[in-house]
Structure formats: C-alpha cells, structure tokens
Amino acid sequence: MRATASSMMPPPEQRGVKHKGTGCRWHAQSSEDIYSSRAVPEPVAKRKTLTERAGETSRPNSVAASSTRAVNGAVRNTMQSGLRNGGFSSSTAPRFPSNSSRNISGSSMASSVSSISRPPSTQSNYRPHTVMGHSRSASTNSQFNHGTMPRPTSTVGNHNGILPLSVSAYQTGTLNVKKLRDRPKSYFRSTSDHSPLTAKHMKTFPRTPRQQPVPVPSLPKPKTPSQNPSRSNSPSKEVFLTRESTTKQPALITDSGFAGWDVEDRIQSVEQMYTQLKSQMEGDYLRFIVSELETIRSQLSSKNSMLVQELEDIKVKLSTTNLTLEERQQRNTEEDFKDQQRRELDKATRAAQDDVERVRKEAKDETERLLRLHKEDLAQLERHMKDEAQDEKRRRNDEIEELKKERDQQLQNVEGNIGKKDQELQDVRNELGRTTVELEREKALVLSLKSTINQITTEKVIMDTANREMHAKISFLESSNQSQSQAFEEMKQRMQQAMDAESVANQKLIAEETLRRKLHNQVQELKGNIRVFCRVRPSLESDQEDPAKIAFPDAEADSKEVVVQGPEKESSLGKITSTTNPFSFDRVFGPTSQNSDIFDEISQLVQSALDGYNVCIFCYGQTGSGKTYTMSSADGMIPLAVKQIYDTAASLEEKGWKYTMEGSFVEVYNENLNDLLGDAKEFDKKKHEIRHDTEKCKTTITGVATVQLDTPEALQSMLNAASNNRRVAATSANQRSSRSHSVFILRLTGRNSVTGEMSEGTLNLVDLAGSERLSHSQAEGQRLKETQNINKSLSCLGDVIGALGQGKEGGHIPYRNSKLTYLLQFSLGGNSKTLMFVMISPLQAHLQETITSLKFATKVHNTHIGTAKRQVKN
C-alpha cells in the first residue's frame, strides 16, 4: 500500500524531476501538480486505492458522484486555468482527459487496460523499465512487486488511451475504449508531451480576433492523430464558443487572448454544458465504466486469486527455501561440526599416531634393548649350559667309562661265572648221568633187593616159623642150649644160600638176554641177511580184468612157493599152451593174508633193529600191486613195527634198556631227495645231501626233518604229513606215490643202564616206485624221465644186491649209481638185514609184469649177503 501511496503521492523532491520517466510518472506528477496547485484541491486522504475504486464501481452512485466531482473539478480547473492562462484551449483538452482518467481509473485502470491491450504471453514476463515499475517492484505491494506479476502499463499508457477522450465523446456516447486501446503509442506519446501539446493546441487554437468564435471544447471526433495526422496540423474546424453559438452574447475577447463577454453567462453556459455532460456521463458512460470496472474487478479478482495462489506458492516456496536454507545452514553447521570433529579427530588421530609411534618406538627400543639383554643372557646361559654340558658330558663319559669298566668286569665275572656254571652244569649233567646210572643200578639193586627182601621175608616168615618152633623147642629144650645154637646156625646158612642163589639167577638172566640176542642174530643169519617175501594182493571189486592163474602149491605147509601160469600161446597145430612159472621165496603170502601175518614174519627184523642192526625192508612191484597198502596202511609194516618197538622197548626197560626213536620220511624222485615232512612246494627244488659215517655206519640227510616218535600219535601224525605232501605234489600225469621211492627211516638208540651197553639200529621201510616197464615209445617228456630214473634206480638196486651176492671181500658195490642205493648203503649188504617184498597183482592183465617182478625177486633171493654186524658200543 505504501507503493501505491508512493506512486500516487511521490515525495515533493521527486516531483517534476523524472520527466524522462514514464508518461505515467510524469503525468501523475503533472496531475498532482494540478491537484495541488491549480485544480480544486481534494484531500489526499480521500484518494482511494484501485481496489477501493474498483469496489466503488459497484456503487454507481458513489462513482458517479466521484466522477461528477472529478469532472466538475476538471472542468472547473480547466476553466479557471484557461482563464488564468489567457487561453482556454491550451489546457482544457489535455487536462480534461487527464483529470478524467485520474478519476476514473488511476493506475489500476491503466493496469487493467494495459493488461487487456497486451497479449497474455507478455503479461507474466514483461516488465517495463519504469521508475514506477521499479518503485513498485521495490515496494512491499504484493500486487505489483512480484517478479512474475505483469507490470501494469504506465499511467501514461492509460492516459494515452484516455487522454484523447473529450467531454464531447462522452457526451456523444462515442467513446470507444477499444479504439483508444488500439491507438499507437506514438500518438499517446505525442499527446503525453505536455509542452508540445500545449504549443500545438496553442497553434491549433491561435489567438483569434475578438470576432472570431472561440473554439468550443467539444469532443473531437474519435480520430487519432496518427489516423489522420494531417488534421492535427490542418486548420481547425472546431466549433468555437462564441457568443452567438452559445448564449448569443458577444464574446469578450480581451488582450489577454480571451473573448470578453459576460463571464457569468459563459460560466453559466459552461455549467449548463457541464450539467448536460454530466447527465450524459451519468448515463451511458457510467454504465460503461461500471461494466468495465466490473470486468476489471473480476479480472482483478481472478488475478488477485491467482496472485494469492502464487503468493501461497511463493510462501510455500519461500518456506521451502527457508527450510532448505535452514537445512543447508544446519547441514553447513553439521558439516562444520563434522569438519571440526574431523579436524579434531584428525588432530587426535595424529596425536594418537604420534603417541603410538612414540610408544612403538619406545617399545621397539625397549624390545631391542631387552632382546639384546636377552641375547646376552642367552649367550651367557648358553655358554654356561655348554660348560655345564661339557662338564656333565665329561662326567657322564667318565661314569660311562667307569660303568663300562665295571660292566666289562662284571661281564668277565659273569662269563667266568657262566663258564663256571657251564662247567658246573656239565659236572651236574655228568653227575646226573652218573647218578642216573647209579639210580638205574640202585633201581636194579632195589629190585634185586626187593626180591631179596621178598625172599628174605619169605625166609623170615620161615624163620619166624622156625623161630617159633625154635622157641617151642627152646622152651622144650631149655635144658639143651647146644641144640638151639645148631638150629640158629642152620638157619643162617640157609639165608646165605638163598642170597647166593639170587645173585646167580640175575647173572644167568643177563647172560640169557645176551644169549638170546646172539641166538636171534644167528637165527636171522641163518634165515639169510637178505630175504624175499612174496605177497599177492586180492582181487578188488574195482578190478575189471580177469585174474591171472596164480597157484600156491605149499600154502598149507611152508608157504614158500608160488606158481604163475604164463600167458596162453597157440601152437602152429592150434594147440593152446601156457607156461607154468614156479617161484620160491622165503615166504609167500596169498591173497587172503593179512598185514598182521606179514608183520609176524618181519617182527624179528624189527627186533634186530632194536638190538642194534641196520634193517632194510622194501616193497617191490608194479603199480597197484599193494606196496603202499602193505607198508603204510593203518595196519601196515611201519605202524606195526613202531608199535613193536614201543612194546619191546618197554619190556627191555626192566633189563636196563632205554630206547629213543627218531623218524624221517624222504622220497627219491627223479634222482632227487625230497623231505616228505617238509614243504611240498620245495619238492625238487631244495637240495638234500646224503652223508655217510663209515665208522658208525650211520647215514644222515641234510635239511630233512627228524621227528621224535615218543608216542604212537606222533608216528601217525608223521605218516599223515608225508601222505599229504605226496598228494599235494601229485599231478594228474604224475601219481607221486607210484613214480617215486619213499623211504621211512627209523633210528633206534638204546642204552642199558645195568650193563652200560648202548645200541644204535636203523629200520628203513622202503616203498619202491612202480616197477612196470614202460615202453619208451609210449612215454615221453616228464613221464619218460621218470621211467628212466625208476628203471635206473631199480636196476642199480639189482646191481647192488647182485654185487653183494657175489660176496667178494673188498669188492666194489655200486651204491653210488643211484640215489636210492646210495641212501640205503648201510642198510644193504653185510652190515644189515634186508627184506624185500615182491608184490604181485592178481590180474591177468598184469601177468607179464608179475612174472618180471617175480624173476627180479628170485634174483635177489638167490643173493647171499655177508654176516650182519651188530652196532654195539661199550
């Protein structure tokens, strides 16, 4: 409102200064001047704002009154001014509209007109550079100081549109606002220039002579100077106020330029004109003004609402801006605070880092110092420890040396003690042996003493009886002491005689045992040191072939003959003949014979082994003839022989003999020795050597197992192991039992604790390989090699037996020609007893082999081997 007031009432010092400003400013100035100086003064306080004036349009009476006052004032002023200035036209034309415009619209009117006349697009942006505009912009008037607010057109503009309005225009009702608006600005400028206008008017209305009519200030035609500029300079055809034209009174033209007529009449006339004009204006013009003002008011209302809205928006924006500003300030404050904090933090961090660095440096220095001290301590401690370690080492070494010396000394002492202990042990053993011998003797003595005691007891009983009799007799013969003494002497003699008889009996017993052995050996020698038994196995259910014709002519007598009917031959005459092959041996066992029958005949040889002789019993015959059955079956020769040895050894114990038995089981296969009690996988790989002790006539084999046969179970276990190994080593093409020679070696060692005699005998039980002669054409490869070796060994056996049969003293015996004969060297010949079983198959298919075997056995049977020597040690 201040701006409005200011624009309406500028300070005095500015008045008339800014003439180069807008027309509005200048015109306002001019109007003020008019009001203040020459126009009818109206209180400034009564001047109203545009809004108030706009609101007054709805009160036409007030507006009309105001307009009426304004018009009256303007006319009056004009008239007065015209009168004072000596020219009516010079001020009337321009001031009237000015006064009118001022009263009608003022700046608001100008603004509304301007806003209407200007394109809407420029309303919001266009801002004329006027002093008024600046003043308004700088003012607090919200209606005009907004940047987006279209600046109202200057009052000059307003007046430009209104200034040309003359009273006549209102009187004639030809006021056309639009036309006024459409007038070019140049027109308004020209009219706004007060001085030229005045001058122009002065030219237009020159001083006329008195008789010339005074131009009536009627409203000119609404033709703008621009539309018809020539007319402005053309001689005026306006109606001049003359006395005739008005009141018919002569015009009073004075020297001062005004017609001199009756002033009061003129005034009255003018007033009448005024009244008429006023009445007209109060009609159409006021309605027009009212409508215009209504339009303006509505526009201003909408604009006001828009401005209010914009104001609200601006307020919102302002508040937003304030908030943003506050936020920025706050943010700036926070950032400042943060910066300060950051700086403080950086400062503190730097300080802390400095402290840390300082502490770290101090710690590092301290650590280094401590490390140095620690190293020095360590070095010192190490030196100290080294010294101590050296001392300790020296001390320990000394102790070790001392301990070594002490240990060596103790070792020597222990060795000495061990030697002593060994010596003592040996002495103890010797003493034990002697004691054992003495014990045996004592036992024998005890036995003899027992018998003696028994005898003495018996004699004592007898003696007691006799004593009782003697007592009876004593009592009977108390009177005869001499007879009692004789009876005592007799009894004493009888006791001595009994003891003498016992001693003689013992001596006779030992002599008889010695005699028995001697006689037994003589019997064996008489039987021959090599004997041949023949055994014919029975036909088996599995046998498919026909039996051969084998006869046993003396089966009921001596059983020494066997007759084999040879194969039938057809003579040229068609007669079928067959040869009869009689064979005679030491004993012939038929198919019904049992192993026990066989053993009865060989048990004497087993006894010879116990007596210290080397005995060799071997079975000869073709495959399947019953060799293994005879030798190794459950009731074969080996088990029965061992059983006999156990029994005999036990019986000989009372005669002072103690026997130990050791058994080995080997085979000769392809001229190689294999241990049947060893590992079957090493058969034919592991080499075993045969070593002979010629002095002791004892044979040993390297690397073979020897089993103590203390019990029958140990013997059976040994036989099973040998049988399993032969089965494992067997193949489909190689029945090991028939392609190798098995030799069971039983060594018997006996000691007589009474006589001190010692005997060592060997019992060899040999199961020879199959003796069948295989044709060389039928055998090949491994089979041929086996056959060759078997034939060789059996041939060598025959050669050895033949050589032994020749009986040449110191003659060569080819034992070394085969492994078998070499192994049995001390069991074949004069130093041994030999028994050969020739086993016969009962089948016709085997007849040829049977005859061959019997011929070989006959050859052996006819061999005389020298006297066997008993291995006895004293």
Ligand SMILES: Nc1ncnc2c1ncn2[C@@H]1O[C@H](COP(=O)(O)OP(=O)(O)OP(=O)(O)O)[C@@H](O)[C@H]1O
């Ligand atoms: N006196 C006998 N009484 C009953 N059966 C016998 C008799 N002799 C042998 N046999 C049986 O005849 C078969 C062959 O006997 P055995 O194996 O002892 O012959 P072998 O000559 O040892 O053969 P190989 O040389 O192949 O070992 C066996 O089944 C055996 O039981």
